[in-house]
Amino acid sequence: MAIQKPEELSKINYKPPKTAWFDTPTEIKKGFFCWGNKEKSLKAVGFPNIRQWSVADEDWKLPENWKEIFIEGLRERVNKYRSFRLFLDICVRCGACADKCHFFIGGGDPKNMPVLRAELLRSIYRKYCTTSGKIMGKIAGARDLNVNVLKELWYYAYQCTECRRCSLFCPYGIDTAEITILARELLNLLGLNIEWIAGPVANCYMTGNHMGLLPHTIMDIVNEFKESIYQVTGINVDPSYNRKGAEILFVHPSGEYFDPNGNITFLGYLMLFHELGLDITLSTYCSEGGNFGFFTSNEMAKRLHSKIYAEAKRLKVKWILGGECGHMWRVWHQYHNTWFGPIDFLEEPVSPITGTKFENAKSNKIVHITEFTADLIKHGKLNLDPSRNDNYIVTFHDSCNPARAMGLLEEPRYIIKNICNHFYEMPPQTIRENTFCCGSGSGLNASENMELRLRGALPRANALKHVNEKFGVNTLANICQIDRATLQTLVDYWVPGVAVRGVHEMVGNALVMKGEKERTTDLRGDPLPGKEGG
Numbered sequence: 001m002a003i004q005k006p007e008e009l010s011k012i013n014y015k016p017p018k019t020a021w022f023d024t025p026t027e028i029k030k031g032f033f034c035w036g037n038k039e040k041s042l043k044a045v046g047f048p049n050i051r052q053w054s055v056a057d058e059d060w061k062l063p064e065n066w067k068e069i070f071i072e073g074l075r076e077r078v079n080k081y082r083s084f085r086l087f088l089d090i091c092v093r094c095g096a097c098a099d100k101c102h103f104f105i106g107g108g109d110p111k112n113m114p115v116l117r118a119e120l121l122r123s124i125y126r127k128y129c130t131t132s133g134k135i136m137g138k139i140a141g142a143r144d145l146n147v148n149v150l151k152e153l154w155y156y157a158y159q160c161t162e163c164r165r166c167s168l169f170c171p172y173g174i175d176t177a178e179i180t181i182l183a184r185e186l187l188n189l190l191g192l193n194i195e196w197i198a199g200p201v202a203n204c205y206m207t208g209n210h211m212g213l214l215p216h217t218i219m220d221i222v223n224e225f226k227e228s229i230y231q232v233t234g235i236n237v238d239p240s241y242n243r244k245g246a247e248i249l250f251v252h253p254s255g256e257y258f259d260p261n262g263n264i265t266f267l268g269y270l271m272l273f274h275e276l277g278l279d280i281t282l283s284t285y286c287s288e289g290g291n292f293g294f295f296t297s298n299e300m301a302k303r304l305h306s307k308i309y310a311e312a313k314r315l316k317v318k319w320i321l322g323g324e325c326g327h328m329w330r331v332w333h334q335y336h337n338t339w340f341g342p343i344d345f346l347e348e349p350v351s352p353i354t355g356t357k358f359e360n361a362k363s364n365k366i367v368h369i370t371e372f373t374a375d376l377i378k379h380g381k382l383n384l385d386p387s388r389n390d391n392y393i394v395t396f397h398d399s400c401n402p403a404r405a406m407g408l409l410e411e412p413r414y415i416i417k418n419i420c421n422h423f424y425e426m427p428p429q430t431i432r433e434n435t436f437c438c439g440s441g442s443g444l445n446a447s448e449n450m451e452l453r454l455r456g457a458l459p460r461a462n463a464l465k466h467v468n469e470k471f472g473v474n475t476l477a478n479i480c481q482i483d484r485a486t487l488q489t490l491v492d493y494w495v496p497g498v499a500v501r502g503v504h505e506m507v508g509n510a511l512v513m514k515g516e517k518e519r520t521t522d523l524r525g526d527p528l529p530g531k532e533g534g
């Protein structure tokens, strides 16, 4: 489907329909949804209702007793998760969250207001789980569950990136992302997922990473990366994989093996590890920090997450260092302790270079790469030449999960200010905790839902356009692989001329390594400032 030009797409109709939402049927529009999951992806992990189906078909091939399964699943989760019941019960429909979602701002569809998105499930909850809803029905905001209601719920559960921006503005602290998470979990009981999530989950379960990369493929890719670093610096880095007894296990998103923007961030890590002489290993089995299981069900998220600790135990490392990923950190900071509690077979992380104890990692024993690098810089352990990044006029996009789920706001900024000479913030209401989502998170980074993604990225793009026009910003730095993989397309559309970069790509550029040759290009092979003549 042809996408309209930006001038057209940004004309948004916020006029609500004449009928109340209850009575306004949902049209499942092309460009707004991802393809349904494939049979083989459900089969690989033993998900229910394994069959081939299509969103465009009238018949979604639901099990005969689908309604009972859904309602039973809902009751079970309402009893199991106190927060879920609370979020369903206490909303006063004040509307404070209504205009805070990037999908509503960029699209104008009222059912993308967080309050209404949650109401789609809340109305079913009222009908089947509350006395007032059972007795008074519609007057109490309750509605029957039928196939159309189920389809509507599916459609809007996969138009939420679970970014939690709305929760920041709710006076009661209602987290609509948690409602979406559980709505998706319920839909999953009926085999209603999307392939962009189910496929990576199946891959990760079978190979240890979302991309389905086998060990020899990973090693082939790494050999190419080593060659790239050699070309630019004249230095042979030699990262180790699957090495027992190393001090540190490094875990990062597998997209960094695959996506061109992620590749260069990965080069930055390898250069840093080499320069410090770290006793660190990667793993070809635990080759994924991200967790698409988190977009499917609590159980699947737990299952995929556990491989990291199984591998840490097998390799007998002391602690874990984690790369630039988004939801990987949300899982670690918001779910890990509930699932597994403190990890007792690893040690509290201590930087072997600075001696800093990362007390914040006492329980899960993992340190974020930006915490690690910021600490190195603070202790003067890196020789940096920020002028090598002088072609970049940088702003920083806070990825939703590191920012809102773990408060990682200062470390990336501290690093950027030490490796770049030109840094400008986007407007305050669009950064830090208030950051706007990339519009493609939580598994929505497909191409068939491009109109949704472009619309969802509009608020972020507006803020970027502001600093692009005011300060000439040409680089959008971030610490999330989904951002690096998806934002470039969206930025090319809304603010052409701006490049998306990982923070450790720019660390790799600025890092002056012992024994390196005189560099003439950055890690992408583009001439360094002043070296344009070759």
Ligand code: SF4
Residues within 6 Å of the ligand: 100, 101, 102, 103, 112, 113, 114, 117, 159, 160, 161, 162, 163, 164, 165, 166, 167, 176, 177, 180, 437
């Ligand atoms: S979690 Fe994010 S995407 Fe979902 S409703 Fe809230 S603001 Fe919108």
Ligand code: SF4
Residues within 6 Å of the ligand: 090, 091, 092, 093, 094, 095, 096, 097, 098, 114, 115, 169, 170, 171, 172, 173, 174
């Ligand atoms: S801000 Fe909170 S209480 Fe108000 S409508 Fe939104 S979810 Fe409900």
